[in-house]
Amino acid sequence: MNKKVYFKFLVLLLPLLLLWGCSSGQKDNSSTMPASYREALQNAKGKTVTYYGFGGNDAQNRWVDEVVTPMMKKKGITVKRVPMDIDTIINKLTTEKEANKQTGNMDVLWINGENFYNAKKLSLLDTIKPSLIPNMKYMSKNDQDTKTDMGTKIENQEIPYGNAQFVLIGNKEMFNGDYPTSAKKLLAWAKENPGKLTYVAPPDFTGSAFVRNIIYETVGFDKLDKAPATKEGIYKVIKPALDYLNELKPYLWQKGQNYPKTTAQMDKMFADGQIAMDFSYNQMYVATQKQAGLFDDKAETFLFDNGMIGNYSYLAIPKTAPNKSAAVVLINTMLSPEAQTKRLDAKYGATVSPYSSAKMPQNMKQKLDDSVETNNTVPANELAKKRLPEVSGKKIPIIEQLWKEHVLNDK
Amino acid sequence: MKNLLNNIWTFIFCALIVIPLIVIFLLAIGSSWNYPDILPQQLEFQNLIKMLFTNSELIHSLTQSILLSLGTIILTLAIAYPTAILLAHYDFFGKKVINLLVYLPLIIPSIALLTNLDFVMIKFSLNGSFVGVVIAHTLFYLPYAIKLLMDNFEQNGNAFESVSKNLGANNWQTFWNVTFPMSKSGLQGAILMTYVVSMTQYLATLLVGDGKFLTLSVRMFPFTTAGKYKIAAIYAFTFLIVTLIPLFLIDKYIIRNRRRG
Numbered sequence: 057m058n059k060k061v062y063f064k065f066l067v068l069l070l071p072l073l074l075l076w077g078c079s080s081g082q083k084d085n086s087s088t089m090p091a092s093y094r095e096a097l098q099n100a101k102g103k104t105v106t107y108y109g110f111g112g113n114d115a116q117n118r119w120v121d122e123v124v125t126p127m128m129k130k131k132g133i134t135v136k137r138v139p140m141d142i143d144t145i146i147n148k149l150t151t152e153k154e155a156n157k158q159t160g161n162m163d164v165l166w167i168n169g170e171n172f173y174n175a176k177k178l179s180l181l182d183t184i185k186p187s188l189i190p191n192m193k194y195m196s197k198n199d200q201d202t203k204t205d206m207g208t209k210i211e212n213q214e215i216p217y218g219n220a221q222f223v224l225i226g227n228k229e230m231f232n233g234d235y236p237t238s239a240k241k242l243l244a245w246a247k248e249n250p251g252k253l254t255y256v257a258p259p260d261f262t263g264s265a266f267v268r269n270i271i272y273e274t275v276g277f278d279k280l281d282k283a284p285a286t287k288e289g290i291y292k293v294i295k296p297a298l299d300y301l302n303e304l305k306p307y308l309w310q311k312g313q314n315y316p317k318t319t320a321q322m323d324k325m326f327a328d329g330q331i332a333m334d335f336s337y338n339q340m341y342v343a344t345q346k347q348a349g350l351f352d353d354k355a356e357t358f359l360f361d362n363g364m365i366g367n368y369s370y371l372a373i374p375k376t377a378p379n380k381s382a383a384v385v386l387i388n389t390m391l392s393p394e395a396q397t398k399r400l401d402a403k404y405g406a407t408v409s410p411y412s413s414a415k416m417p418q419n420m421k422q423k424l425d426d427s428v429e430t431n432n433t434v435p436a437n438e439l440a441k442k443r444l445p446e447v448s449g450k451k452i453p454i455i456e457q458l459w460k461e462h463v464l465n466d467k
Numbered sequence: 468m469k470n471l472l473n474n475i476w477t478f479i480f481c482a483l484i485v486i487p488l489i490v491i492f493l494l495a496i497g498s499s500w501n502y503p504d505i506l507p508q509q510l511e512f513q514n515l516i517k518m519l520f521t522n523s524e525l526i527h528s529l530t531q532s533i534l535l536s537l538g539t540i541i542l543t544l545a546i547a548y549p550t551a552i553l554l555a556h557y558d559f560f561g562k563k564v565i566n567l568l569v570y571l572p573l574i575i576p577s578i579a580l581l582t583n584l585d586f587v588m589i590k591f592s593l594n595g596s597f598v599g600v601v602i603a604h605t606l607f608y609l610p611y612a613i614k615l616l617m618d619n620f621e622q623n624g625n626a627f628e629s630v631s632k633n634l635g636a637n638n639w640q641t642f643w644n645v646t647f648p649m650s651k652s653g654l655q656g657a658i659l660m661t662y663v664v665s666m667t668q669y670l671a672t673l674l675v676g677d678g679k680f681l682t683l684s685v686r687m688f689p690f691t692t693a694g695k696y697k698i699a700a701i702y703a704f705t706f707l708i709v710t711l712i713p714l715f716l717i718d719k720y721i722i723r724n725r726r727r728g
Contacts, residue, residue, distance in 0.1 A: 110689060111686070111689035111690075112689030112690050112692055114690070114695060139678075139681070139685065141692070144673060147582060147674070148677070151582055151585050155590050157589050161595055161677040162677075162678075320696070
């Protein structure tokens with residue numbers, strides 16, 4: 057009898073043993089921020105660094121796997137790329153903080169905008185001194201996007217990673233090479249050619265950017281920037297833009313009763329010649345689409361004269377990163393001229409570097425200018441000249457809601 | 468007349484199931500599929516074959532998916548089997564409440580459940596571990612497994628066990644020679660259900676697994692949300708194959724068994 061009780065007790069203990077085996081704690085100096093880049097390199101040797109970011113962009117994934125990972129390997133560091141959307145990442149980091157966990161799993165995050173605002177508010181991110189990232193010398197402290205991220209002060213909590221700017225793409229034949237370079241011209245063209253324009257319905261990221269760009273055209277950035285982040289406040293300011301979109305509506309594809317749901321759908325309609333204009337939040341989009349065989353030489357990039365919205369994406373290191381030295385090395389490697397120049401290839405998604413256009417190395421500039429010739433993109437300095445900042449991340453969902461109420465549901 | 472109507476219904480149901488499958492297959496192999504063509508203009512199998520056989524990510528994810536579902540099946544059955552026997556054959560105080568509580572993991576919104584589960588896992592340092600992910604998965608499949616096994620036990624009744632014990636068999640002998648063989652079809656159902664749902668589980672693997680377990684569905688999901696349907700379709704296709712083959716095998720096995728019995 058005694059034996060039986062003893063046995064039962066052991067069986068009950070078994071799961072606890074399992075638990076104990078899993079929580080082997082290990083501590084070394086790699087989970088603290090290094091003092092210098094050289095120290096980071098030394099500490100990081102032989103370590104594995106994890107990169108958490110959106111995994112649905114296969115070109116970006118390829119860039120990390122084929123360009124960044126081998127470069128890191130040479131420094132003795134293994135990179136592990138984890139496809140996780142930023143909402144889940146923030147969710148996880150918040151839970152970790154609530155559970156008072158000191159060391160997590162994520163070393164480097166791909167982040168921007170509203171998610172950065174949330175992460176900063178909850179103080180989830182560690183401070184990265186600019187001196188730790190030598191390749192920041194290619195960026196300018198005076199560029200708007202190195203100071204604020206959609207209205208949130210950066211204060212060294214994230215490092216610029218990529219440069220995105222909203223561009224319009226026109227069908228050369230349908231526009232006869234004469235592109236509508238303002239909202240006014242666009243409306244006039246639509247009235248002459250009904251059914252040939254449309255835009256992706258917000259809250260799609262790109263469609264939402266288009267609506268904001270129209271707001272900039274009709275009322276200007278400053279007014280929207282100063283408007284209080286309430287529904288009434290914004291409605292009062294953007295009313296002219298909503299009126300504009302309603303005036304445009306009957307001349308849209310299917311008389312504005314339907315909107316494409318995804319950019320992929322809109323790209324397809326553009327490629328098939330159903331609509332004359334497409335747009336993208338990537339300056340080099342035409343190049344990537346041509347590479348993929350979807351667009352042909354008819355597709356040309358153009359801008360509104362008053363400017364187009366642009367923003368940066370960023371890299372950040374969470375406070376709970378297990379390997380901060382390796383994280384610093386990964387960020388610096390991703391920002392190196394070698395990696396950033398390769399990143400301009402269409403097969404890697406043709407992402408423009410966050411370098412200041414004045415400090416850009418010659419071969420990178422050359423590559424951008426070549427693309428103007430071959431892919432009908434817009435040169436870097438012109439993009440920089442016609443660049444408008446993003447509004448605060450808090451206002452974006454409000455604008456999307458107002459669009460839905462006053463444009464989509466307005467019969 | 469009734470026969471014809473039945474045939475039409477069967478046809479509609481088949482179409483509802485088969486057409487989406489065909490679309491997935493065409494998405495995976497078709498190229499230049501543009502409006503207004505109903506079918507893709509070119510078919511290329513290289514892409515699919517290349518992805519299936521040379522993509523190390525795919526093979527790696529597949530192993531992870533299968534290992535996780537095997538672990539989950541073992542843990543699910545270990546909990547569900549005794550619970551089902553208890554609920555089917557014994558009367559006790561609070562049975563009705565427990566009967567309802569079994570469904571709780573399916574009733575609570577999974578994101579709320581998982582965020583808190585993640586919290587607990589972090590407290591126990593189980594997050595990112597194989598055991599942790601298996602536990603999270605198990606939570607979601609217990610309702611299915613318990614229900615399937617319970618129905619089976621209720622159908623069989625426990626008269627056979629009484630007979631066996633009456634004839635002098637001890638508890639172990641009764642279990643191995645009577646209860647267990649008789650519950651086979653319920654077990655098979657529970658295993659299949661757990662396997663299929665475990666293969667498709669996305670959020671639990673990602674959240675509790677800390678992104679360390681890159682299963683097929685974890686890799687597939689971002690592509691579908693980004694509108695990269697071709698890549699997603701290739702993953703979906705692989706997914707279908709690895710889910711259907713065991714299903715087919717077990718199903719065949721059951722049918723053969725039944726004919727013999």
